[in-house]
Amino acid sequence: MRKAWFPVIALAAIAWSLSGCGDSDPMVPEPTFDNPSTVRVVNRLAGPVLFVHAKPCGTQDWGEDLFRTNHPIExxxxxxxxxxFTVEAGCYDLRARHLETTExxxxxxxxxxxxxxxxxxxIIWTLEEDSRDPT
Structure with missing residues (x-):
């Protein structure tokens, strides 16, 4: 009789582990990368960067936010x-949206x-204030 319950318990354990318990957001699947690279965004602005998007060069759709979280601080x-941010190696166009100040x-x-x-x-992308001609 014990052997009959083993497959049920094993399937329940697998289902529980896949159910999104833990720290990750179950609505946002973790991407997989065959040839990973990194995009480092450095913020030298007066305000926070809220969104970062990357799209393959020459395409139209910006896709999802690279933060992959709905948490306002993270x-x-x-x-x-x-x-x-981890991306698949390749050519990218990048877009960042930020606030002008911390307000x-x-x-x-x-x-x-x-x-x-x-x-x-x-890719190391340093975001800096636009230089303005004082004249």
Whole structure:
């Protein structure tokens, strides 16, 4: 009789482990990468970076936010900090949306195009304030 319950218990344990228990968001599947690389976003702005998107060069759809979280603190890069994102090696266009200051306000976008990421050479994108001509 014990042997008959073993498959049921094993299936229940597998189902429980796949049910999203733990720290990860069950609504956002973890991506898999055959040839991983890194995009490092460095925030040298006065406000936090709220969203970071990457799309393969020459495509139209920006896809999902690279933060892959709905948590308001984990899903930002505060001024003076950086964050690494894992992507498949290749060519990417990048878009970041940030606040002008640490106070709530309109979102501003910054772009970087034709950035090459390889397993050996990551993309390092430093976001800085736009220089303005004082004249």
């Amino acid at each position: 899903g930002t890069i505060q001024p003076g900090n950086s964050r690494d 709530p306000g309109p979102q501003i976008e910054k772009f970087a195009f034709n950035q090459a990421a390889s397993p050996v050479t990551p």
